[in-house]
Amino acid sequence: MSVFSARTGLAAVALLAAVATGGCAQLRSHQGYVVDVDLVNSVQPGVDNRQSVLATLGKPTITGQFDQGDWYYVARDSRNYAFRNPRPNAQITLQISFDAKGTVTAIRRSGMEQVASISPYGKKTPTLGRERGFFADLFGNIGTVGAAGAGGGNNGSNTGGGRNRP
Template sequence: MSVFSARTGLAAALAVAALASGGCTQLRSHQGYVVDTDLVNSVQPGVDNRQSVLATLGKPTLAGQFDQGDWYYLARDSRNLAFRNPRPNAQITLQISFDQKGTVTAIRRGGLDQVASIKPYGKKTPTLGRERGFFQDLFGNIGTVGAAGAGGGAGNGSNTGGGGRDRP
């Protein structure tokens, strides 16, 4: 009986170890356009137009709003461990420019060098001026409403409240 319980204990420990190590595996993800290099290389400047690019590559990921309305095809492969933020492993940016008639004028390719790493300063936005605490923000305006020179009160004495008439 003790051999059976030792084997089940060992099997349970191995199962727990397998589940625990599965949480540390590297996750891979793909976002955006699925790039087919043969199709991308078949688009030629001066030959293709918007309709032929749409038929060959499909709908673009983004379309530019200014100038000629360039089309962008974006694809990104990233990896991360467990609950960490994903980090880009590879990126392809394909920009297709058109002229006024809709003919392809240029095809530009970009890669991982265009990924910007933005790190926030901290949990609060730095501002110029004095540091104020919670209670100063909460109670800081008490007494300032209607004060002389604040522009909101009748502290200058020019209006006596009689409907515009001056009282003696």
């Protein structure tokens, strides 16, 4: 075996090792709001309103769904290796509550305790209902629309408050 082929083989192994270890490098990512502690601390309950919070912190990540009294600013740092799923490393959730007039009433901060880890259970999600197969789901509603006791029609009863019509 010549010295040249031994060096070429050694270089190929070193190159392959460098590529393999490069694929295991940790990837970091940031999602959501970029938190500036000084700006967040400048928002005061009872002093600021929606317009001043919008001017100071910017548009919220999420607004309350049922009432528009809460704004949420969410920031998450994640890490992962190669092709694995990202895992949250740190998270900050800033919740700002407003009253009916738009004045800040409360500011709450939370962290990683709000992150839920959900693991799917096999190929099927367990439910508290009855077990139904494919054909029961496909043909299960045949005959129930408009049937007595199924809520499909008014069955001759007067639910509209007016006269019964034939």
